[in-house]
Amino acid sequence: MTSELHVPKGTTADVNYVLDIDPKRAGWTHSSLRIVELAPGGTHTFTTGDSEWIVLPLTGACTVRVENEEFHLSGRQSVFASVTDFAYAPRDARAQIASGAGGRFALAGAKCERQLPARYGPAPEVPVEQRGSGTCLRHVRNFASADAFDCDKLIAVEVITPGGNWSSYPPHKHDEHRPGEEAELEEIYYFEIDGPNGFGYQRVFPSREGGSDVLTEVRSGDAVLVPDGWHGPSIAQPGHDMYYLNVMAGPGETREWRICFHPDHAESTGGYR
Secondary structure, eight states, X not given: OOGGGEEXXXXXXXXXXXXXXXXXXXXXXXXXXXXXXXXTTEEEEEEOTTEEEEEXXXXXXXXXXXXXXXXXXXXXXXXXXXXXXXXXXXXXXXXEEEESSOEEEEEEEEEOSOOOOOEEXXXXXXXXXXXXXXXXXXXXXXXXXXXXXXXSSOEEEEEEEOTTOEESOSOEEOOSOBTTTXXXXXXXXXXXXXXXXXXXXXXXXXXXXXXXXXXXXXXXXXXXXXXXXXXXXXXXXTTOOEEEEEEEEOSOSSOOOOOEEOTTTTTOSSOOO
């Protein structure tokens, strides 16, 4: 199995980020994810370059400055506590994150072409839905889904899977451009597990000869890369809720999330994501 698809906590850390996955590290073209930790009173400044970015508080509050715009994010106590507000930073801009009390903040990014305006995303406007039922029930926060918030290429959502449940199920893929049926999207899963010593499992298996193949245990701070292939289920340890942040982008002219279910599991009642 291709173990390089599993990115354990700390393995991409540098002086700026505790997790830093860019297209070069992932071996693809579009999707990026960074996690920055700020001490009380800390700041982090970055240039957006050829990518658009969403600053998403994982824990704590912050102020995001993008050129002459300033956005105050109330944030949250943890990813399990609530939905959060967020800020959008366009390509070819300079941005700064500042946090009085400190915190941990995700930067979800995608290479893009259009320079859209910097904007604030209010928490009450984030669509939240329950998908599946029984042991496949999970809660999806569509803060930057294709139909919820305007970006050029970036698609990003959060999922909370109750302990013992399966999500990202039935297995599905989005690695081919088939107009009206499937969109080609690179995807990053970033995980946090509620409670000490909690863990989960993530499966990715080939949709083509020589394709991506991994079954791995994941813990808080880990990531899994999905360049291609069927992915799912994501399985939460009983007694420990599992959070993951999905970051997706691809080469399609239209920003859309179109997926194909695995034919052996397509009749499952679990729903998707």
